[in-house]
Every structure is written in C-alpha cells, then in structure tokens.
Amino acid sequence: MAEQSVFAPGTERGDLVPGVSTIEGSITDALVLKNGNLFFVSQSDASVPLARGHGFGLYYQDCRFLNGYELTISGRKPEVLIHTAEAGFMATLGLSNPDLNFDGHVVPKHAVEMRWERVVSADELTLSDTLLVRNLTTEPVEFSLEFRFEAAFEDIFAIRGLFEGKRGTCHKPEWRGDTLYFRYAGADKLDRVLAIQFEPSPNEKLAKGAGYRIQLDARGLHETKVTLKVSTSERPDCAFPSPAEHASQKAGGLRRWFENTAEVHSSSRILSRVMDRSLRDLGLLRSTLDGGAGYFAAGVPWFVALFGRDSIITALQTLAYDCSIAEQTIRLLARYQGTKLNGYREEEPGKILHELRVGEMARLGEIPHTPYYGTVDATPLWLVLVGKHSVWTGETRLFEELRPQIDAALNWMEQYGDVDRDGYVEYSCKIEKGLANQGWKDSGDGIVNADGSLAEPPIALVEVQGYVYEAKIEMAKLFRRCGEVERAAELERSAQTLREHF
Incomplete structure (x- = not known):
C-alpha cells in the first residue's frame, strides 16, 4: 500500500508507456481545487513544497505555473487545525501558531488564530488567498509572515517523467509595485506569466516572495490578500479582480455548476x-x-x-x-x-x-x-x-x-x-x-x-x-x-x- 503522505516520484514504474517511467504516489490527503481549466493541488496544510520532485502546484493548459508556495509565521510552519474544500473551487483552513520567538518577542503556542480562505476562479484565472490572523490573547503580540514561491512553468508530461522536451527561458522574477512577476518564454513561442499581487504592501519584497511584520493589539486582527494570476500571450493579462468581484466569484462559482443540473x-x-x-x-x-x-x-x-x-x-x-x-x-x-x-x-x-x-x-x-x-x-x-x-x-x-x-x-x-x-x-x-x-x-x-x-x-x-x-x-x-x-x-x-x- 502506498504511503498516504507521498505525492512525488520516489519510486517509478513503467506501466503507461513501454520503456518509460511514471510517477507513483498518493494524493489521499491533498487539497484539490478546480474551476474550469485552472486547478490547484496542495498538501493538506495548503502549501506546495519549495523543493523539486513532487506533483503539487497550480496548473493551467497542461503547464504547472506554480511549483512552490509556502507560508511561514516567524520562520515556522503554522499548524493545521481543520480544513475543508467541499465546494470544489474554494477551501477554508483553520490554522494556529507554534511557539514563536520573533526578534525577542515570544508568542506562545495557539496565541494566534489564522483563517486561510482560498478561491480558484476560472473567469479571472486567479487563485485568491485571504489570510486573517487574530490575536487570541489579552496582550499585544508581534511576529512575521513570510510567503515564498517557485515557478518553473513545466509541461505536465515532463513532471510525470514520461517525456523530456525542449525548454524555453525562465526570466528572473521582478517586482512592479506590489506585484511579483514570474515569466517564462516558451520554446513554443508562447509567453506564460504568473503575477502575484499582495495587499497591503509587504514590508519586505524578497526575490521570490514577500514578508510582513505583524503587530497586533489584544484581540487584534490583520488581513492579508495574495492573488496569483496566470496568463499567456494567447490570453493576455488583465486587471486583478476587485474585492467585490472576489466575493461574487465565491457566490457564483458553485451556482454555475448546478444551473443546468436536475435536482x-x-x-x-x-x-x-x-x-x-x-x-x-x-x-x-x-x-x-x-x-x-x-x-x-x-x-x-x-x-x-x-x-x-x-x-x-x-x-x-x-x-x-x-x-x-x-x-x-x-x-x-x-x-x-x-x-x-x-x-x-x-x-x-x-x-x-x-x-x-x-x-x-x-x-x-x-x-x-x-x-x-x-x-x-x-x-x-x-x-x-x-x-x-x-x-x-x-x-x-x-x-x-x-x-x-x-x-x-x-x-x-x-x-x-x-x-x-x-x-x-x-x-x-x-x-x-x-x-x-x-x-x-x-x-x-x-x-x-x-x-x-x-x-x-x-x-x-x-x-x-x-x-x-x-x-x-x-x-x-x-x-x-x-x-x-x-x-x-x-x-x-x-x-x-x-x-x-x-
């Protein structure tokens, strides 16, 4: 029986195509979100490992645009308490902090509540994350939030190890305002772009991510929005959805699936x-x-x-x-x-x-x-x-x-x-x-x-x-x-x- 936590080419077997190996593993515990042709597969804590050799990520038109996405709180991974992705296009996770020490500021375990809401939109080609952190204590707390990403723009057949093909050019990530751009000039003459917008403006703009320094009063709240948008030169980039549009995506996504279905x-x-x-x-x-x-x-x-x-x-x-x-x-x-x-x-x-x-x-x-x-x-x-x-x-x-x-x-x-x-x-x-x-x-x-x-x-x-x-x-x-x-x-x-x- 395969290990339930593994979703990587650890062992390989040649069963689909003669002489060619394929990935073996399980996604039993994965969170799977899909809306139209855009889909996102993550670990149960909503993250995608930054290391290579796995199949998690954000996919569109047989290309994995995003192959790494990790959130840490003061350098440590948050603990998952509960998660649901029943709607299919939306997931909600309840997380909490481990024991933290941020520049001498000690935050005891489970002092910070974290609500992570994620929505995949087929119309906007976006993965929209809203992270709400709440101080559950009667004392002020201080900590950091770090978002880190990897984008290799791999063909799905290359990820599976079935075929090796020509590669285009992955350009160096660049910041434009509060948006981080990853761009790939494909060997097929098609440009593929992953744009990651942060709101509010991050305190630190990293080469492949962003950092926030969070200070919360007693019972205080802080909200961070991270929107990942895919585009190609066949379907050029358009404006990021507004908060009102983001809300309508949640309300209308499931309704569209059922509008022609017998009850x-x-x-x-x-x-x-x-x-x-x-x-x-x-x-x-x-x-x-x-x-x-x-x-x-x-x-x-x-x-x-x-x-x-x-x-x-x-x-x-x-x-x-x-x-x-x-x-x-x-x-x-x-x-x-x-x-x-x-x-x-x-x-x-x-x-x-x-x-x-x-x-x-x-x-x-x-x-x-x-x-x-x-x-x-x-x-x-x-x-x-x-x-x-x-x-x-x-x-x-x-x-x-x-x-x-x-x-x-x-x-x-x-x-x-x-x-x-x-x-x-x-x-x-x-x-x-x-x-x-x-x-x-x-x-x-x-x-x-x-x-x-x-x-x-x-x-x-x-x-x-x-x-x-x-x-x-x-x-x-x-x-x-x-x-x-x-x-x-x-x-x-x-x-x-x-x-x-x-």
Missing part, C-alpha cells in the same frame, strides 16, 4: 448528501475547450484533458442530470475525429480520439497527443452516446447534423477496427511511445492470458465487442426513426451476427 430530492439525508457531493465532484471535473465547449475531464491532476473514453462514459452516466454537456462532448469529439492515416498519432479516418493535450510539448509536436488516437473503445462509445442522447432528449437533431461523422465512425469499426476480418474489433500499438494497451485497462501489464502471461497484439477486448454491438443497435434505431429502414436493418443484422459469433 435530486430524497427523504434519506445520507442519499441526499451522497448525491450532492457526487454532483459537486462532477462539477469539479467540468472543463472547457475551443471557446467554451464543456466536457468532463478524466481526473486531477494528471488527466485534466479531453479523453475519449472517460469523457464519453461520464457524459453517458450523467444524461439524466444534464444532457447539455453530453451534446458538447459529442460535438467536441466529432470536431477532432480522425480524417486520415497518421501513424505517429495512430490516427485513422473515422476514429475518435483518446487524448488531447494543449501544452508546450504538444504545441512543439514532441508528443503525439495533438490529439492522440490510441484507443479501441472511444469510437463505438461515441456512437452509443449519440444514441442515448437522442433517447433522453427525444431529438434526432444531433444525428442528422453529424451524419458524415457517424458514417465515418461506423466505417472505422468495419474497415480499421477489424483489420484481420475475424468479426471482432481489436487493437495493436503502432508507435514506440504509444499505449501498449488501448482499452480501459491501459497499463502495460493490464491484459493477460489465462496462464498469466502478457497478451500479444492484436487484442480483442470482450467489453469492446459489447460496445460495438450496442453502437450498432443504437444507430439502427436512429436510422429507422429517420426513415432509413434498409440501413437500420443492415446494422441490426451486423449486430446480430456479432452476438451469435461471440
């Missing part, structure tokens, strides 16, 4: 809480692409991207609650459907993608995920989603609009999916750095024979044949509804043949 009411408080938390977690995974089209990402932190299989299955399982994201997912995947033979990306005409990345390495063409098509099940599952969406909405609109893509997907199953013409859809990895296994169990040793030996390609997975069968049945229903009886009968016969052969 669930139950006499069971347990069931109601489970459903509420489940929908909140799904809201956490909602991401956007191509100007706002929504989809469910596969998971934080490594898989915040459009994945064919994962995004489709989640959209299928949530049709009863929100049909709109299923439609957006269908359209997104149709937009990136394969149109030609491309061995590097394992692209084939009609094939639905496995994974789409937009980071520096993808933009440079150093990885095939632009998109990468190494999946055997996304194409039939996409057809199933089209069919089930029609069942839930009662419409054939999408089917009619996407007929060329649907015909191409059906043809892929027959022409490219079943290369050896044995009646089953199978796969074999075509590139050295591709996925050896291309179903839901995609680790290198995920598919074994009855005797325990590794299965050799081509491999026909049992569940994929079920997806193909259901895809043909769902498409037959839609063809019949649209008056194409002969095409419907042809698909039904093909599905029945597969069933009997199986």
Whole structure:
C-alpha cells in the first residue's frame, strides 16, 4: 500500500508507456481545487513544497505555473487545525501558531488564530488567498509572515517523467509595485506569466516572495490578500479582480455548476448528501475547450484533458442530470475525429480520439497527443452516446447534423477496427511511445492470458465487442426513426451476427 503522505516520484514504474517511467504516489490527503481549466493541488496544510520532485502546484493548459508556495509565521510552519474544500473551487483552513520567538518577542503556542480562505476562479484565472490572523490573547503580540514561491512553468508530461522536451527561458522574477512577476518564454513561442499581487504592501519584497511584520493589539486582527494570476500571450493579462468581484466569484462559482443540473430530492439525508457531493465532484471535473465547449475531464491532476473514453462514459452516466454537456462532448469529439492515416498519432479516418493535450510539448509536436488516437473503445462509445442522447432528449437533431461523422465512425469499426476480418474489433500499438494497451485497462501489464502471461497484439477486448454491438443497435434505431429502414436493418443484422459469433 502506498504511503498516504507521498505525492512525488520516489519510486517509478513503467506501466503507461513501454520503456518509460511514471510517477507513483498518493494524493489521499491533498487539497484539490478546480474551476474550469485552472486547478490547484496542495498538501493538506495548503502549501506546495519549495523543493523539486513532487506533483503539487497550480496548473493551467497542461503547464504547472506554480511549483512552490509556502507560508511561514516567524520562520515556522503554522499548524493545521481543520480544513475543508467541499465546494470544489474554494477551501477554508483553520490554522494556529507554534511557539514563536520573533526578534525577542515570544508568542506562545495557539496565541494566534489564522483563517486561510482560498478561491480558484476560472473567469479571472486567479487563485485568491485571504489570510486573517487574530490575536487570541489579552496582550499585544508581534511576529512575521513570510510567503515564498517557485515557478518553473513545466509541461505536465515532463513532471510525470514520461517525456523530456525542449525548454524555453525562465526570466528572473521582478517586482512592479506590489506585484511579483514570474515569466517564462516558451520554446513554443508562447509567453506564460504568473503575477502575484499582495495587499497591503509587504514590508519586505524578497526575490521570490514577500514578508510582513505583524503587530497586533489584544484581540487584534490583520488581513492579508495574495492573488496569483496566470496568463499567456494567447490570453493576455488583465486587471486583478476587485474585492467585490472576489466575493461574487465565491457566490457564483458553485451556482454555475448546478444551473443546468436536475435536482435530486430524497427523504434519506445520507442519499441526499451522497448525491450532492457526487454532483459537486462532477462539477469539479467540468472543463472547457475551443471557446467554451464543456466536457468532463478524466481526473486531477494528471488527466485534466479531453479523453475519449472517460469523457464519453461520464457524459453517458450523467444524461439524466444534464444532457447539455453530453451534446458538447459529442460535438467536441466529432470536431477532432480522425480524417486520415497518421501513424505517429495512430490516427485513422473515422476514429475518435483518446487524448488531447494543449501544452508546450504538444504545441512543439514532441508528443503525439495533438490529439492522440490510441484507443479501441472511444469510437463505438461515441456512437452509443449519440444514441442515448437522442433517447433522453427525444431529438434526432444531433444525428442528422453529424451524419458524415457517424458514417465515418461506423466505417472505422468495419474497415480499421477489424483489420484481420475475424468479426471482432481489436487493437495493436503502432508507435514506440504509444499505449501498449488501448482499452480501459491501459497499463502495460493490464491484459493477460489465462496462464498469466502478457497478451500479444492484436487484442480483442470482450467489453469492446459489447460496445460495438450496442453502437450498432443504437444507430439502427436512429436510422429507422429517420426513415432509413434498409440501413437500420443492415446494422441490426451486423449486430446480430456479432452476438451469435461471440
């Protein structure tokens, strides 16, 4: 069993890509905040280690903008008493001080209460921290607060140890007024900037941080605001949010997640809480692409991207609650459907993608995920989603609009999916750095024979044949509804043949 406190490449194993290692560890105790495409993963005390060799940080578009963020009080880490991140985009922590001695000023343990509130905004691309410190004693206290940061602007594939790519230039951090700027000129010709604004003005402006000298009267209060804003030359920096805008982010963030979702009411408080938390977690995974089209990402932190299989299955399982994201997912995947033979990306005409990345390495063409098509099940599952969406909405609109893509997907199953013409859809990895296994169990040793030996390609997975069968049945229903009886009968016969052969 993995250590619960570890989230670093301490030990490595080569299971995702042949000959390439991947990070092993647990984020069981991590605080995870996400809003749209911006997400932040921290330790349970809300910090990100300044040392290298971990996966915590602030991420946007497959780049870790921030890889170190530590708060100390008179040089010591505060003690965490309680924390919650139930809302998904916001966290609140209750902390307290250890025994302190600041320039001869002794502050006993737990004399200072610290309330740390953190909000992630998708609209502003900000991580907004508000730190309220309160003197709980009847005597004045004096101490310091130090904020320290690291920003290396690493591609997510480099962090995971999967690939090594070209690097651009990290410029020396610089202060402009009360804002500290970290800037990276990418090898992909894209500038990435992390701007950190402090309010009030810090007493000490450090090379990679800031310091405050705090003096509190008996029962006194002090508030510090730290706002981290990411930007790129594709989406230039804009003004920091005002306090009123910051408050509206908190009020509106969760509401936007639920505005199109069916309500669930139950006499069971347990069931109601489970459903509420489940929908909140799904809201956490909602991401956007191509100007706002929504989809469910596969998971934080490594898989915040459009994945064919994962995004489709989640959209299928949530049709009863929100049909709109299923439609957006269908359209997104149709937009990136394969149109030609491309061995590097394992692209084939009609094939639905496995994974789409937009980071520096993808933009440079150093990885095939632009998109990468190494999946055997996304194409039939996409057809199933089209069919089930029609069942839930009662419409054939999408089917009619996407007929060329649907015909191409059906043809892929027959022409490219079943290369050896044995009646089953199978796969074999075509590139050295591709996925050896291309179903839901995609680790290198995920598919074994009855005797325990590794299965050799081509491999026909049992569940994929079920997806193909259901895809043909769902498409037959839609063809019949649209008056194409002969095409419907042809698909039904093909599905029945597969069933009997199986």
